[in-house]
Amino acid sequence: MSQRPGPEQPEDGGTAAGRRQPDxxxxxxxxxxxxxxxxxxxxxxxxxxxxxxxxxxxxxxxxxxxxxxxxxxxxxxxxDAFTEGGGEGGPEAAVPDTGDLAADLRAVLRATADEFSDPAFEAPYRALAVAGAQDAELAREFDARLTDVGTELYVARLRSARDAGQIRGDVDLRLAADMLTGPFFQRWLARRGPLDHAFTDALVDAVLAGLRPRD
Amino acid sequence: MSQRPGPEQPEDGGTAAGRRQPDxxxxxxxxxxxxxxxxxxxxxxxxxxxxxxxxxxxxxxxxxxxxxxxxxxxxxxxxDAFTEGGGEGGPEAAVPDTGDLAADLRAVLRATADEFSDPAFEAPYRALAVAGAQDAELAREFDARLTDVGTELYVARLRSARDAGQIRGDVDLRLAADMLTGPFFQRWLARRGPLDHAFTDALVDAVLAGLRPRD
Amino acid sequence: MSQRPGPEQPEDGGTAAGRRQPDxxxxxxxxxxxxxxxxxxxxxxxxxxxxxxxxxxxxxxxxxxxxxxxxxxxxxxxxDAFTEGGGEGGPEAAVPDTGDLAADLRAVLRATADEFSDPAFEAPYRALAVAGAQDAELAREFDARLTDVGTELYVARLRSARDAGQIRGDVDLRLAADMLTGPFFQRWLARRGPLDHAFTDALVDAVLAGLRPRD
Amino acid sequence: MSQRPGPEQPEDGGTAAGRRQPDxxxxxxxxxxxxxxxxxxxxxxxxxxxxxxxxxxxxxxxxxxxxxxxxxxxxxxxxDAFTEGGGEGGPEAAVPDTGDLAADLRAVLRATADEFSDPAFEAPYRALAVAGAQDAELAREFDARLTDVGTELYVARLRSARDAGQIRGDVDLRLAADMLTGPFFQRWLARRGPLDHAFTDALVDAVLAGLRPRD
DNA sequence: GGTTAAGCGAGACGGTACGTCTGGTCTTGTT
DNA sequence: AACAAGACCAGACGTACCGTCTCGCTTAACC
Missing domain, CATH: 1.10.10.60 (Homeodomain-like)
Known part of the structure; x- marks a missing residue:
């Protein structure tokens, strides 16, 4: 948001002009x-x-x-307040890579659940989610600065696991990441249940069950 | 919503009175x-x-x-407008049961995606989702009358499949249903991508991959 | 001001419409x-x-x-506040007619000067004069409801004096009234001097000097 | 107005200082x-x-x-704009003295009426009158630089006429001048009628009728 | 001739009030 | 008594100006 001094204003002093942009x-x-x-x-x-x-x-x-x-x-x-104030790029800064995919994902989702249980984090984040649901333009900005960053971290960790042969080579990593975040997001936003570790652990296990090589 | 003339008003004719409930x-x-x-x-x-x-x-x-x-x-x-006007119990009335679980789920999710692409359906549904995200009381009502009904249909179909031995006996059916609806919901509400059949088919396949017996 | 329920709105539900007028x-x-x-x-x-x-x-x-x-x-x-609150039709309700024109006018102008020295009267009256000087529409209303009424009272008294032969038959009564109010108004509004009885008495005498029969 | 670099600032280099006066x-x-x-x-x-x-x-x-x-x-x-831009000392620069008082006054008042009918003169002059009516400090300045100058010209001409025995010796010249300008001012500012020559001529005649020696 | 201190164009700032819009309540007269 | 209509109190909206305050820039005046 705030100000992007892009080259969109063709002449400024022209006929269309309109809103004067500040310095x-x-x-x-x-x-x-x-x-x-x-x-x-x-x-x-x-x-x-x-x-x-x-x-x-x-x-x-x-x-x-x-x-x-x-x-x-x-x-x-x-x-702006949220991205600068505390949420430093989404739920987490990076997904750890200890070699144990299940453990890493469980840890991250647990931490995320904890974060979403903190009112200081939850209130503005929910507000942004709500605003984004009503305004496509804002949603784009919101996704670019928060959600997509988070998703990309999951994809990266899953790619590492795939390279290590821990998950099948044909899985759609983006979809796999969505299967982790989607149920979490829905449960949180629509308040469909508690965001506890039991839930996140079960979610990780269920998703990983579909990704593992068929042996 | 509307009005439930329950027995909550203790005295009514008292001094404080409060809200007069209409007839x-x-x-x-x-x-x-x-x-x-x-x-x-x-x-x-x-x-x-x-x-x-x-x-x-x-x-x-x-x-x-x-x-x-x-x-x-x-x-x-x-x-009220939505539940009476068109959404006759949520996304779909019932999940078909032809014996082919994958085909049934694909059909239902495709139909749901089509429904959510219809502006006449989408606008009020999104409005309700947004309102529910901001108001826990409303969210409860919304879930009870729309979302839960839909979820229950998935759970029923999955139970039928489990009974038929098509999916493992230890799977959490509620969680499995959330893995179908969660990514769908997130993609729709946050406009994270198109709600096309390619997506829903891939989602069904990915979820079912984790549910099948290990044999 | 307030509301004149005149028949100006032709159809109301027509095309022009515009501002909805209250009941x-x-x-x-x-x-x-x-x-x-x-x-x-x-x-x-x-x-x-x-x-x-x-x-x-x-x-x-x-x-x-x-x-x-x-x-x-x-x-x-x-x-509205002024015409209803205290100014009961302008400076005075009526010019007395004791038969002595000079005495009557002196009395009225003295009373008017006193009135204009009362801040409770002066503040809103000055405000209205100022507003009227800037807005012709308002000035019309202001004159119709306050100034003209006052002027008419002077004219009436002068006419009575003319009928009694105390002033010449060819004098323009309206102009004569303006010669009484004009210097008074200017002195007051532009604060060109004190509004005391010495001034009003001198003014009355000077004006009457020009009205008397030439004998 | 503008700035009078008078000796009002006692210390200037003091602690509180206040308004810096520019050079x-x-x-x-x-x-x-x-x-x-x-x-x-x-x-x-x-x-x-x-x-x-x-x-x-x-x-x-x-x-x-x-x-x-x-x-x-x-x-x-x-x-400042007005006194420098065009109104070079009020309505007129000087009242002519041809010996015929009535003709001289009629000429000046006619010219003044014409001037006040010119929007380029009228708008700022009305603005100043309005501002002066609301602010005594400004009114003083306004009077000193515009109105008083004009009044003084009338007084001077009347004094000349008095010296010539054309008007009585006991008349209050200041009051006589106000009887010329007051009705004019009121009619103009409050828009009580047209500022035409018929009005100004009648006004001059009516005022002079009260000033002439009784013979 | 270089330094320095003003005036200057520009406009961001903390404020106040504008006139409009809507929320939720209350009132009036009709059905 | 519910209803259509809409006046009412309340208060946020987004805009317009107020008068003050930096910013660099230009332009004297005085070293």
């Missing part, structure tokens, strides 16, 4: 940080639906225009 | 139908975020109070 | 009174330039929309 | 002229109420601070 170099870093911090606090306190730009501005000690100047929506604010 | 027998069926119809139309036209009670009332030719009297939220209206 | 019979009298009262208080406290609709609404315990629904501008609110 | 010798004359020009243009286009400092700055191609540095308010800008 990112003059941006007040202190205000920006205060806004992101306030967003995370407030979404945790009142939830996404009752999160308002006015409240963020007031909490951050900032004019509303300073938010509207730099972000197109409150979801975009949250996305 | 369902005097309800105007024509208004109710118009409200549900208008909800479905509007959510398809403007999406859930910009769906307003005022617009529903205006479109239905109904007073706002008639909506507030019978439903606690616009999501509840939509839920 | 004056359903108007909340208590809210209306509170708004007018608050307007008078606030214009006295902070002046017209810093008088805001928001502050009026807050002071009156009323939603902003209730003001915007019934009045087109804060000046219109003030005009 | 008038380093002032950019081109910017100053552009600001005054833009003010006059804009007040004619949108009126005083919707005249904004930002718009003046933008039209003049000038930073906002350059306006705030040299003028305390938009009214002060307008006052």
């Amino acid at each position: 990112p170099t003059r941006r007040n870093a202190r205000s920006r940080a205060a806004i992101l911090m306030a967003s995370l606090q407030l979404v945790g306190e009142v939830g996404y639906a009752r999160l308002t730009i006015e409240a963020i501005a007031a909490r951050a000690g900032v004019g509303k225009q300073t938010i509207y100047r730099w972000w197109p929506s409150k979801a975009a604010v949250l996305l | 369902p027998t005097r309800r105007n069926a024509r208004s109710r139908a118009a409200i549900l119809m208008a909800s479905l139309q509007l959510v398809g036209e403007v999406g859930y975020a910009r769906l307003t009670i005022e617009a529903i009332a205006a479109r239905a030719g109904v007073g706002k109070q008639t909506i507030y009297r019978w439903w606690p939220s616009k999501a509840a209206v939509l839920l | 004056p019979t359903r108007r909340n009298a208590r809210s209306r009174a509170a708004i007018l009262m608050a307007s008078l208080q606030l214009v006295g406290e902070v002046g017209y330039a810093r008088l805001t609709i928001e502050a009026i609404a807050a002071r009156a315990g009323v939603g902003k929309q209730t003001i915007y629904r019934w009045w087109p501008s804060k000046a219109a609110v003030l005009l | 008038p010798t380093r002032r950019n004359a081109r910017s100053r002229a552009a600001i005054l020009m833009a003010s006059l243009q804009l007040v004619g286009e949108v009126g005083y109420a919707r005249l904004t400092i930002e718009a003046i700055a933008a039209r003049a191609g000038v930073g906002k601070q350059t306006i705030y540095r040299w003028w305390p308010s938009k009214a002060a800008v307008l006052l």
